[in-house]
Amino acid sequence: MTVGDARWNLFLVPRKGALTGHYRTFAVGVIGLIFAAVLAYVWASLRHTLRLETANRRILQLAQTDILTSLANRRAFMKRLSMAFNASLRGSPAFAVLYLDIDDFKDVNDTLGHAMGDQLLKEVVARLKNVVREEDLVARFGGDEFAVLACNVNDPTEAGTLAARIGETLAKPFIIDGHKISVTSSIGIAHFSHDIAGPEAMMVQADLALYGAKDEGRNCYRFHSEDLDRQVHERVRVAHELRAAIEDGELELYYQPQVELATGRLTGVEALVRWNHKTRGLLTPGSFIAIAERTGAVQPLGSWVFDEACRQMKAWQAEGVAPHVLAVNVSGVQLKSADLEREVAASIAKWGLNPGEIELELTESVLMEATQRHGATLESLRRMGLRIAIDDFGTGYSSLKYLTTYPVNRLKLAQEFVFRVTVDYRNAAVVRAAIRLAHELGIDVIAEGVETEAQMRFLIGAGCEQAQGYFFSRPVPVSQMTALLHEGWIKPAPAPQQPRFTSAA
Numbered sequence: 001m002t003v004g005d006a007r008w009n010l011f012l013v014p015r016k017g018a019l020t021g022h023y024r025t026f027a028v029g030v031i032g033l034i035f036a037a038v039l040a041y042v043w044a045s046l047r048h049t050l051r052l053e054t055a056n057r058r059i060l061q062l063a064q065t066d067i068l069t070s071l072a073n074r075r076a077f078m079k080r081l082s083m084a085f086n087a088s089l090r091g092s093p094a095f096a097v098l099y100l101d102i103d104d105f106k107d108v109n110d111t112l113g114h115a116m117g118d119q120l121l122k123e124v125v126a127r128l129k130n131v132v133r134e135e136d137l138v139a140r141f142g143g144d145e146f147a148v149l150a151c152n153v154n155d156p157t158e159a160g161t162l163a164a165r166i167g168e169t170l171a172k173p174f175i176i177d178g179h180k181i182s183v184t185s186s187i188g189i190a191h192f193s194h195d196i197a198g199p200e201a202m203m204v205q206a207d208l209a210l211y212g213a214k215d216e217g218r219n220c221y222r223f224h225s226e227d228l229d230r231q232v233h234e235r236v237r238v239a240h241e242l243r244a245a246i247e248d249g250e251l252e253l254y255y256q257p258q259v260e261l262a263t264g265r266l267t268g269v270e271a272l273v274r275w276n277h278k279t280r281g282l283l284t285p286g287s288f289i290a291i292a293e294r295t296g297a298v299q300p301l302g303s304w305v306f307d308e309a310c311r312q313m314k315a316w317q318a319e320g321v322a323p324h325v326l327a328v329n330v331s332g333v334q335l336k337s338a339d340l341e342r343e344v345a346a347s348i349a350k351w352g353l354n355p356g357e358i359e360l361e362l363t364e365s366v367l368m369e370a371t372q373r374h375g376a377t378l379e380s381l382r383r384m385g386l387r388i389a390i391d392d393f394g395t396g397y398s399s400l401k402y403l404t405t406y407p408v409n410r411l412k413l414a415q416e417f418v419f420r421v422t423v424d425y426r427n428a429a430v431v432r433a434a435i436r437l438a439h440e441l442g443i444d445v446i447a448e449g450v451e452t453e454a455q456m457r458f459l460i461g462a463g464c465e466q467a468q469g470y471f472f473s474r475p476v477p478v479s480q481m482t483a484l485l486h487e488g489w490i491k492p493a494p495a496p497q498q499p500r501f502t503s504a505a
Contacts, residue, residue, distance in 0.1 A: 098159065099190075131165050156232050160232035161236055170184065239296075256476070259467060266487075267323065267325065271305060309328050319482070330366070340381075359388070362388065390411050393414055412448050
């Protein structure tokens, strides 16, 4: 081999280091291609999995959704019903099932066509959603049949009230494509009970109740139990009449004086509502307040009572005979309302009153719940300058923690204790202890239900400052109360031969 040949071979045969570098570059390239291929495969698999999951969710959604109305269908409703039933068995709040259909819906399809019928069903759904609460479930079972799972319904009256609202709402004419369509609804109601075998049995009860509503002539609601049906209808009727009574001026306030025991001087009055019923005469709160609380009618009633009491207080001020304190009862339902603070502030401003002249009376149970769940509302009322009193003290919660959590202005000793202070040493001991406790906390005390001179003397000896009851005066109309305020003090009434257990209401 010549020298020239050797030089030429140097170009043809790579050196060892150069060979290694080429292999490394080639290997890196291959690995990159493999990694890219794997990444592409993983990404494609992931996209495929996501598509499958989305498709499965869509299939499941379609399987549980009514296509026409987008409501839950029977399958989804029964699943929720089963969950609610089992939860109530374990102690969760009770609930109710409302099963309804549209009366004479077939006539709409036959005369105006199925397309118009479908549009009517959509309008029905819109109205149903406006009536029920957010936590309630509305479902379409097919055709013109619907079901409502009404949650947190401990009293059947609440379910009856909801059914009545649904019936009234759906009975208003529908205007669809220029057509005026009037329909009604029949509703069957089943309320949860531990005696019901299960969710399916509950639906059977609701279905039977629906047939009962149709047999009664339609455009009504019925419960699965005749006794329950009668009770609820009576309560709902009273609630409806009560709302009308507020508008028609059938309500009036009576007032019971509160006196200083040592002198008989009149120091305050408690406002108590009366209902001048068209057929049943003068009704006291015991015959309608509980129904009003169950049906929601207590909120407009409470608003009327507070505003009317403020108006009367202003009138007494104009005459120069206004009491130092005007007491008004507040229910737990009112306290839960977001409108309470606004309505109270509006009435006080409207009549130009000093908030310190108004005392809100709350029972122990209501005050306990208020400190736990509605403390902000209670504190806001207190910041307005309103006085707070505990009504029926001693008959509610045994814990007195709320007295330190939320200071009050006055304790009202329950008449159950006052009634027997002269005949039962245990009652007497409880009353004395309550008075001492109040004084230690700097809280005024007033005794309710005082009926005899012996009771009055006992209370004076125990250190109680004020009282109210039949011994001084029954609740009286505003004209008589005005006369008493002009006198400025009260002469005790003659003691009855035997004490009576009476209510200031």
